Amino acid sequence: MSNILSRRSLLKAGAGAGVTASMLPFLRAIPASAAGNDVLVAVTGYTVNSLDIHRTGTNRPSYQIAVNCYDRLVSFGIKETEEGLSYDYETINPDIAESWTVSEDGKVYTFKIRQDAVFSDGRPVTSKDVKWSFDRAVTVGGFPTSQMAAGGFKRPDQFEAPDDYTFVITLDEASKLALPDLAVPIPMIMNSELAKEHATADDPWALEYTHKNTIGSGPFTVARWDQGQQLVYQRNDKWTSGPLPEIQRLIMREVPSPATRRALIERGDVQISFDIPNKDAAELDANPDVDVFSNPIENAIYVVGLNYAFEPFQDSNVRKAVAFAIPYEEIFQTAAYGRGKPLWGGKAGVTSTEWPQPSPYYTDLDVAKDFLAQSGYKDGFEVPLSIDIDQTSWMEPTALLVAENLGKLGIKVTINKIPGANWRTASLVEKRLPMHLETFGGWLNYPDYYFYWCYLDGHLFNSSNYKSEVIEELVPVTLPLPVDDPAWAPNVKKMIETAFEDIPRIPLFQPAVNVATHGAEGYVYWFHRQLEGKTLKKS
Amino acid sequence: MGRLRQISKRVAQAIPVVVGVVIISFVLTRALPGDPAVYFAGATADEKSIAEVRANLGLDKPLPTQFLYYVRDLATGDLGRSLSTGQPVTEDLARRLPASLELTLCALLLSCLVAIPLGVLAATRPNSWVDHLCRVLVTTGVSMPTFFTGILLIYVFYYLLGLAPSPLGRLDFIYIDPPSVTGFFLIDSILAGDWETFLGALKQLVLPAVTLALFTLAPIARMTRAAMLSALSSDFIRTARAAGLTWRTILFGYALRNAMLPVITTLGMVFSFTLGANVLVEKVFAWPGIGSYAVEALVASDYAAVQGFVLAMALLFVALNLVIDILYTLIDPRIGFAD
Numbered sequence: 006m007s008n009i010l011s012r013r014s015l016l017k018a019g020a021g022a023g024v025t026a027s028m029l030p031f032l033r034a035i036p037a038s039a040a041g042n043d044v045l046v047a048v049t050g051y052t053v054n055s056l057d058i059h060r061t062g063t064n065r066p067s068y069q070i071a072v073n074c075y076d077r078l079v080s081f082g083i084k085e086t087e088e089g090l091s092y093d094y095e096t097i098n099p100d101i102a103e104s105w106t107v108s109e110d111g112k113v114y115t116f117k118i119r120q121d122a123v124f125s126d127g128r129p130v131t132s133k134d135v136k137w138s139f140d141r142a143v144t145v146g147g148f149p150t151s152q153m154a155a156g157g158f159k160r161p162d163q164f165e166a167p168d169d170y171t172f173v174i175t176l177d178e179a180s181k182l183a184l185p186d187l188a189v190p191i192p193m194i195m196n197s198e199l200a201k202e203h204a205t206a207d208d209p210w211a212l213e214y215t216h217k218n219t220i221g222s223g224p225f226t227v228a229r230w231d232q233g234q235q236l237v238y239q240r241n242d243k244w245t246s247g248p249l250p251e252i253q254r255l256i257m258r259e260v261p262s263p264a265t266r267r268a269l270i271e272r273g274d275v276q277i278s279f280d281i282p283n284k285d286a287a288e289l290d291a292n293p294d295v296d297v298f299s300n301p302i303e304n305a306i307y308v309v310g311l312n313y314a315f316e317p318f319q320d321s322n323v324r325k326a327v328a329f330a331i332p333y334e335e336i337f338q339t340a341a342y343g344r345g346k347p348l349w350g351g352k353a354g355v356t357s358t359e360w361p362q363p364s365p366y367y368t369d370l371d372v373a374k375d376f377l378a379q380s381g382y383k384d385g386f387e388v389p390l391s392i393d394i395d396q397t398s399w400m401e402p403t404a405l406l407v408a409e410n411l412g413k414l415g416i417k418v419t420i421n422k423i424p425g426a427n428w429r430t431a432s433l434v435e436k437r438l439p440m441h442l443e444t445f446g447g448w449l450n451y452p453d454y455y456f457y458w459c460y461l462d463g464h465l466f467n468s469s470n471y472k473s474e475v476i477e478e479l480v481p482v483t484l485p486l487p488v489d490d491p492a493w494a495p496n497v498k499k500m501i502e503t504a505f506e507d508i509p510r511i512p513l514f515q516p517a518v519n520v521a522t523h524g525a526e527g528y529v530y531w532f533h534r535q536l537e538g539k540t541l542k543k544s
Numbered sequence: 545m546g547r548l549r550q551i552s553k554r555v556a557q558a559i560p561v562v563v564g565v566v567i568i569s570f571v572l573t574r575a576l577p578g579d580p581a582v583y584f585a586g587a588t589a590d591e592k593s594i595a596e597v598r599a600n601l602g603l604d605k606p607l608p609t610q611f612l613y614y615v616r617d618l619a620t621g622d623l624g625r626s627l628s629t630g631q632p633v634t635e636d637l638a639r640r641l642p643a644s645l646e647l648t649l650c651a652l653l654l655s656c657l658v659a660i661p662l663g664v665l666a667a668t669r670p671n672s673w674v675d676h677l678c679r680v681l682v683t684t685g686v687s688m689p690t691f692f693t694g695i696l697l698i699y700v701f702y703y704l705l706g707l708a709p710s711p712l713g714r715l716d717f718i719y720i721d722p723p724s725v726t727g728f729f730l731i732d733s734i735l736a737g738d739w740e741t742f743l744g745a746l747k748q749l750v751l752p753a754v755t756l757a758l759f760t761l762a763p764i765a766r767m768t769r770a771a772m773l774s775a776l777s778s779d780f781i782r783t784a785r786a787a788g789l790t791w792r793t794i795l796f797g798y799a800l801r802n803a804m805l806p807v808i809t810t811l812g813m814v815f816s817f818t819l820g821a822n823v824l825v826e827k828v829f830a831w832p833g834i835g836s837y838a839v840e841a842l843v844a845s846d847y848a849a850v851q852g853f854v855l856a857m858a859l860l861f862v863a864l865n866l867v868i869d870i871l872y873t874l875i876d877p878r879i880g881f882a883d
Contacts, residue, residue, distance in 0.1 A: 046717060048712075052629070054628055054629050054631075055630040060630075061584065061585075061596075061597050061600045061601070062584040062597070062601075062627045062630065063630070064584075064628070067630075146593055146596035146597070146600070147585055147593045147596055147597050147600075148585065148593065150596075231721070231832075232630065232631050232639075233629060233636075233639075233832045234713055234714075235713075235717060237717075258712055258713070258717060259830065260712065260713075260830040261826075261827040261830060261836065262691075262827045262828045262830070264828065265698060265711050265828055265830060268698055268699065268702060268711070269710055269711070269712070271703070272702070272703060272706075272710075274710040275710070394843075424577070424578060424843065425578075425843050425844065426576070426577075426578025426579065426580065426843060426844055426845040427577050427578045427579070429579075429582045429583060430578070430579045430582045434582055434594070
């Protein structure tokens with residue numbers, strides 16, 4: 006707990022070390038407006054439950070610590086888009102590594118580590134730390150290990166540290182996913198010496214220590230964490246992987262009620278409201294003081310899943326009838342308030358590898374009726390449409406609108422709400438929901454990566470029990486191919502064509518992550534959907 | 545001496561209740577349909593990583609074994625670790641229970657300060673304007689859902705008028721929590737002699753406390769009014785009047801004292817349901833209390849947290865009932881513990 010500030014240590018530090026006022030974490034009572042230009046306050050509706058992404062049970066909102074307090078070997082670049090700044094999947098920049106080489110066969114990656122990089126306690130970053138951190142990620146099990154495996158990193162013997170500033174990774178087979186997978190939050194570099202001091206026989210990876218302390222070399226350290234209330238980032242002045250952040254401190258306050266968060270951002274008492282509901286984003290757009298950013302989440306689609314285990318959905322005409330009956334525009338306006346990207350009414354025939362891309366389906370009840378008439382279920386049938394109670398904000402209106410239109414075809418839909426704790430088991434693990442709403446977003450932004458998770462037989466997000474010979478054959482061969490390989494684009498187009506023809510998952514729209522700022526600038530959208538503090542500043 | 549023995553007897557009587565609560569809360573949480581291993585294994589977990597998580601959480605063992613582990617830990621005061629907050633449950637409860645208690649007690653105090661005089665006035669002047677005011681206030685208070693009242697108060701006093709501080713929980717981010725003694729920020733800041741933090745905490749407390757007070761006004765005011773009406777029409781009041789005692793003595797010395805019993809009973813009931821039911825107020829004001837903690841734990845099938853919450857509540861209610869019983873004997877000497 007030595008990193009957590011206490012009032013006592015703080016006053017002592019203030020009196021003894023002669024730190025400036027701006028360096029004091031908190032003054033006892035100063036108005037927020039006087040807090041200075043170097044403190045930003047952000048509110049979110051989520052709660053952080055650990056400072057270590059590698060720990061079992063660490064939730065999504067806690068991933069922000071991995072990106073704000075740790076560095077990686079490489080990182081993604083940043084680009085301008087119509088919706089403001091966004092990370093750039095195409096550009097991979099050095100982070101802790103200053104350069105790297107790839108062997109002829111694409112299997113051996115040799116990284117040179119920067120010699121000036123230090124951890125927040127001043128110890129230099131060496132390849133031994135990288136090796137230790139990577140060993141940890143592939144060993145602890147659960148999410149970190151499966152995310153590492155996606156890039157081809159499976160065993161500690163794949164990582165070598167021949168000297169302090171050289172790090173070598175040997176892959177079992179070459180894959181385009183390897184390098185980008187090093188820039189996701191999981192392969193962060195930890196201070197292995199410090200961790201080993203806190204390791205025990207039961208806990209060789211010091212998970213208990215990093216659960217409450219950050220031991221990275223990233224742009225910030227966690228100065229204070231009051232679980233369920235706030236997280237305070239303090240700038241790490243020893244950070245060397247980029248220009249030092251302009252803000253000294255970023256305070257993340259947890260405010261569960263969206264109405265309260267909205268009042269706070271409108272009044273300008275907080276500078277950032279992170280991940281706001283679509284409705285608020287649409288309405289806050291009208292407020293001239295507030296900037297709203299709505300970035301479509303890359304490689305993510307909200308879909309209606311039709312489960313092949315449910316007999317009527319084995320009939321291709323039934324699936325097409327459903328796809329033509331869905332009121333896409335109404336759903337997009339009601340469930341998403343027009344935030345995100347429509348994914349219907351595309352041209353027939355797949356001409357690009359862009360993903361997500363609009364499906365060729367659109368709302369036409371007459372076409373839908375024709376398809377149903379050609380099917381073995383022309384008199385309709387009954388089906389439950391399952392939704393997740395945790396995601397009712399978009400699922401409930403969507404389900405109601407789908408049910409209404411399918412009712413016009415004679416398909417009687419009942420809506421079945423499933424509590425959050427059961428949702429994953431029912432939809433993804435047991436795959437037993439006949440008709441359901443589903444969402445998957447891939448960190449690695451390739452269409453074949455999406456297909457790997459969502460269309461391959463038995464894979465987790467293939468909640469439709471879909472199995473196509475074409476896709477079973479194409480995905481494994483396409484996934485490792487570089488995108489400039491002549492076979493890649495035709496293979497991907499073929500996959501998309503097959504998915505649209507068979508339509509086990511009906512794309513509705515690409516969701517957006519909405520962020521409102523009032524007096525802050527430099528917000529960047531990241532694929533991990535967390536707030537990164539290093540680019541932020543007051544305006 | 546006799547009373548002390550009675551009290552310890554009452555405490556002893558609570559032991560089977562607590563044992564029952566331990567067993568029932570364990571069985572009920574396991575009976576919940578959710579699977580925490582799947583829930584906490586993360587987005588891209590496969591069968592293998594779910595199994596790893598299950599083993600890490602000790603959920604791969606048979607239920608009786610899990611129960612024995614639970615009881616063994618319980619005996620050493622270890623309530624386990626909450627998955628959704630990542631903290632030991634005892635720490636969570638130690639931080640959140642005082643937050644809820646502080647809010648609830650302040651709200652009830654406020655509520656009593658308004659409701660009891662209002663009820664007394666309404667009873668002494670039935671069908672007057674005071675009585676009607678009482679009725680209107682009580683009806684509005686109880687018929688508006690607390691989250692609505694909360695948002696309305698935030699809208700008016702924070703958003704429009706700017707009088708209230710940012711609804712950011714127990715303290716604005718510019719303050720540091722006072723050194724924890726009782727966990728009640730108001731008391732702790734006084735103990736530390738830190739008046740700025742006291743004021744800061746008090747300001748944060750006003751709106752949520754008023755919201756809750758409005759909601760709890762109704763039962764207390766109505767009960768005071770009814771109890772006062774029946775007390776005022778009873779024989780001993782008539783006798784007291786005939787004996788020429790002053791109106792003030794009659795009202796406060798005799799009638800109110802006799803009317804207090806049902807009011808205290810109501811207060812106990814209101815207190816217990818407010819503590820559990822102020823989830824919505826906690827959410828609206830970002831108050832890190834016990835209600836939202838329990839609800840989130842339940843949604844995530846967070847066994848340790850749910851069990852810890854139920855157990856803490858059971859102990860609290862045992863204590864509360866005891867306090868109320870003692871209060872009875874203070875108010876009405878005819879009531880004793882002895883049966």
